[in-house]
Amino acid sequence: MKRDLVLAHNSVQTNETSARRKADDASACSSSAASTGSDNYDVFLSFSGKDTRKTFADHLYNGLVDAGIHVFRDNNELREGEKIGTNLLQAIKNSKISISILSQNYASSKWCLQELVEMTKCIKSGHVVLPIFYHVEPTDVRNQKGSFGEAFSCLSRKYWEDVEKWKVALQEVASLKGWESEKTADGHEGELVKVVIKKVLSELKKAFQLVVTEQLVGINNVVEKILRLLDDNPSATQIVGIYGMGGIGKTTLAKVVHNKLSDQFQYSSFITNIRESSRCNGIFNLQNQLIFDLKGRDQVSNMDDGIRILESRFKLKKVLILLDDVDDHEQIKAFVGKHGWFEMGSKIIITTRIRTVLDDGVNCKYELQEIAKDKSLILFSRHAFRRDFPPCEFASLSHDVVSTTGGLPLALEVIGSSLCGQNQGFWQDTLKKLQKVPHKKVRDKLMISYDALEKEDKQIFLDIACFFIGDDLRYAFYMWDACNFFSKNGD
Template sequence: MASSSQNNKKYDAFVSFRGEDTRDNFTSHLCSAMCRQNIQTFIDDQLNRGDEISESLVNVIEASAISVIVFSEGYASSRSCLDELVKILECKKEYAQIVIPVCYRVDPSDVRNQTGSFGDSFSKLEERLKENTEKLRSWRKALKEAASLSGFLSLNIRRESEFINEVVNDILKRLDEVFRPRDNKNKLVGVESKVEEIESILGVESKDVYSLGIWGIGGIGKTTIARAIFDKISGDFEGSCFLENHKNVMPFIDLIFRRLSRMKVLIVFDDVTCFSQLQSLIGSLDWLTPVSRIIITTRNKQVLRNWGVRKIYEMKALEYHHAIELLSRHAFKQNHPDVGYVELSSKVMKYAQGVPLALKVLGCFLYEREKEVWESAIDKLQRILLPSIFEVLKISYDSLDDKEKNIFLDVACFFQGEDVDPIMKFFNASGFYPEIGMSVLVDKSLIAIDSYNKITMHDLLQELGKEIVRQESINPENRSRLWHHEDICEVLMYNTGTKKIEGICLDMSKVKEIRLNPSTFTKMPKLIFLKFYSSSFNGENKCKISYLQDPGFGEVKYLHWYGYPLKSLPSNLSAEKLMLLEVPDSDIEQLWDCVKHYRKLNQIIPAACNKLIAKTPNPMLMPRLNKLVLLNLRGSKSLKRLPSGIFNLEFLTKHNLSGCSKLKRLPEISSGNISWLFLRETAIEELPSSIERLHRLGYLDLLDCKRLKSLPRSLWMLKSLGVLNLSGCSNLQRLPECLAQFSLPIILNLAKTNIERIPKSISQLLMLRYLLLSYSESLQSSPKPPFRARGPLALQPFSGIVKDTLRIQHTGHTLAVRWQEIWSDFPLEKIHVVLAGNEIPKWFKFQSVGSFITLEMPSDFFHYSRVQGIAFSAILAFSNRHVDCGRWFSFSFELKVKTTKDCGPHDTQLFESRANYIELDHLHLGHYLLCEEDFNGFWKCNCIPEAVQFNVFPSLECECCGVKKCGIYFASQILRTQ
């Protein structure tokens, strides 16, 4: 097909019609309506007098983007009309011209077959030209072809005005498609799927005015999406308006809305900052015609709530493949990084975190730069936010009041990823009214609270907060908050602290030893937050001091000092202000007497204080500790017993006794609100039966309690229990018979125990999610998982993961036999087994060296094969650096697909698990069953598997584990066993 530049067309539309039939009625009304919509329309009235019509028509038709053919009763009686029709269809074939047939008071079948009154007109012409058979044949063919195209039939619509509106709206939509850029370089990245999602929301079957809010941080792409939607669907409305600069628009707002008030309209209000702005712009929705649509973009979610929008759409960061494409378009002028720049691009991606603004700015900044410049820029970005990004993000910060700004800066500098509850108490103690302040920050997308109750903040927003503090002064001692180790070292080593400093947070693993002057903190009278910690696995205190000079610490509310070097707390800590105390691995000898005056304390963490004297606190002290939320005595190896009322403290929810190796028993419990209880590596021999009174206990950790012999039956009465860790309880030989009481999803870890038999009642544990049996060498019979095919109980599937169940050197036969045993015993949605070995079993059809497998699959793979599941295998190798990464790593695989339909991205992480680091190479083997939702999603979009990617995390921070080989097998014969 030949191509033609549609953007060079002289006319939007050419109208072919029989003048005697419709010139003074239908066609004149149609052309007037088209002109009102600024559609450049040609009708033959515009031909210059004396022009040869046939030649002029050829030029006009070829110069039009769309041809509209008005078939009327007498159309086929005109030779010129039929010649126009033939030329129009030639342009359709040769130039892909759009043709819209309009049947005005005639039936399309009569046009197609030249029958009825329409056929009578053609017969008269045919009689006159009966000898010109070739011409007649071409006309018949053209009539048949044109009448078969999708078009409009006036007989189906009673009112002519409605009929004309339908035709004009269709022309507008077709023109939008014609002139929409097709150049891939101009195509917006990652927008199409979002536009379709929002478009489907706006297309709800509602006859009322429908309003939609688009909400997200600055630079996330709200305006881009709103503009893309507006450009795509505005043609469906009688009137439309995209309002960006509200201040400049205000003088004309009455005129604009008076024009729109009688129409079905689409209005976009971009970057609305407050509710009053909307009230000034639009007032109420009463004046709008039904079926109108309103789109509002904002950084403030509360604006949308106050306005009462029907739906709030949260703008998320770009997915990785879209983000790398957007960065590459600006940095390399192509859709992917240049060879040699992939790793550098990944580092930039990590910084930008999928924010389109950052990706564009950074891409333009790094365009045609050498690798050395990239490296330098990446290092610089760790400390300085680029001005263009800073100014956009700062708009949200500037809208906050002073207390909200303080909360934002504290989170950015100190509390990213911290538990919300103690931080809320700290903000309360600071007079910041966090209940309202935090909600404002959430509504403005400046912070979020995740499912683990942690405060989270986008990396760019965190950099914004730090940059705001940096701009307070060029000298760190004159800033309100210090977090960078170099700045803190400078202030502490040279004792240059000032009254400007309110908070210090130092990671001591990043510095050499610092000798503090006893008067260091007397120069910081406004200090309220002090945290000296170590992110290293084997951390140590680097801040040494012989004594503390008074006054100092008088305003401190939050004190965390890892390895605190003195035997007692600072003498002038304010009893009325201190509310959180953490001194892990310190030299403190007396604790209870130290804290008796601190009535606002809600956390005490003297963890791993080996010199802590094992002295039971005076019972009279207990009421003074009633505000405690967290008590961390981890590693206090001299501690032998606890006060009798310690579990009864009203607000105590977390109690950590891990590593208290001389603690043999717990006191009796009469009540309590403990939700987390850590008893790992203690000398506990049995739990009190009164533990059932801890009704809110959700996490019980008994890891490596090697003296634990039995569990009380009352333990299974804890209906809130979600995690029970008995791993390493090598003296534990049996479980109580009754295991069916849990009402929440539960993880049960029985690894490295001496349990010989799992009670049959485990089959009644309908909420069991994970069952871990690593190294359980005494286990004589495998437990049966919950039976899932009974009524409403089947709504909660068992998705457990069995880890390290088998640790054998395997041959192909042995592996097949043992695998069959596992499958018959555990018909689970997920299984993960670890075996000693370094070869992928031969029956895995697709195998590869490394972590990536390329697949060659038929295009109808999901259409004609009901894939039941995917079996996987991978050989993981470990370096001796794995000790720095902790005990666990995360293992997952992702299925990458392509699709022949426009359904958006369907790449899916199908499996994720955690496992221990192991010295030798091991085979990780398992399967994932595709549920109906998974399969239907792949089937509907005609997905074709292209590749499988195996991932191990952490991989960027700690390169201690890698995938040597991997294999995949698609199982279409495995049947789900209920």
């Protein structure tokens, strides 16, 4: 999520800003931050330039950027005529995470301490602050003692009116869970950088989880079953396929599972609507998306190149991949052809309407069933009435409408939403229509499965749906065999 900025500095204003900052901050505390209030960033990095600008802060900054995290430094990205203090404080508000590298001279900088005060204010609104105690003790930061305290005392004599709020901020940040540079990873700074990046990615994934409807009913038990299947062999790449009819909630289920697992993986990808997208744009474009999501740099122009890149470049990456709406063996082959493509412990979730697509290369298959009648009424009521059960005057009509959906979540959601706020007359007319034909949105969704059938299979489907309801199927098989429909090959 990197953004190119056009930078223009007015020489007079830049010199004034520089002089003002030098007067206030001899230690030249620098921050990686937003340049204007209109820009949003992942991380605000606060540090003492005197201590860490060319060492740890630089390594951490570049590591974050290489991981695809949106961070930048104020000394490179200040716009013309803007007050540096205002910019930096606004940047904190517009960032999701702040990292403060609390080093010996951090407290000798008015700018660093002002940034710290703003960070603690933003915690109340969900902002995450991650402190790194760089060659200082957390207790020295909390109580302003030792070399850290000496630097703070010198600054305090100059800006006595700000001392109390600085102390409160230092106490609060020192109480947060962070890292001590000399104790984390045995003091190896390169390893500490990796630990911090992993934590940042984990926090960002919480903010960028896949969007799932809040009106979920009866899904927890199924989610636990899928998680157990995915964890069946932690030392190997585990591929689990979820299959079922259109509109039954396969994608929603897979998204919930993905969100449950996402903070365990540095690399993840959600390839949506593969059936349609591969036909419209080509499978190689979806391969490019997967390569990009896994932080690859290659671009491919055909499926074979995509397979070659995926097979050779990601063996050392443990990944979480969700392949949504697959309808062909070749699609699975194009994305995850063999279990050895990724590091052991990788997890891959596939959704499909067609069970036989999962016959090759998938560890486990799970058929998603319609939801029970009592759960159907709850889901329907949440969309129709914004509550778990219908009011008395709509109870009978609600039961009748729910009975037409066959426990299909899509139908319950669509029909419930369409009836929300309507009078009983409208409900009665809708019920009469539903008893004859499904709702249009539901019908369009179900037609996808029908349209994908071969000509003979369509005939068999229509015979079953229209003529052989409740009949002995042996008679039907005799007829289909006589018509050369190869009914025994049907799924």
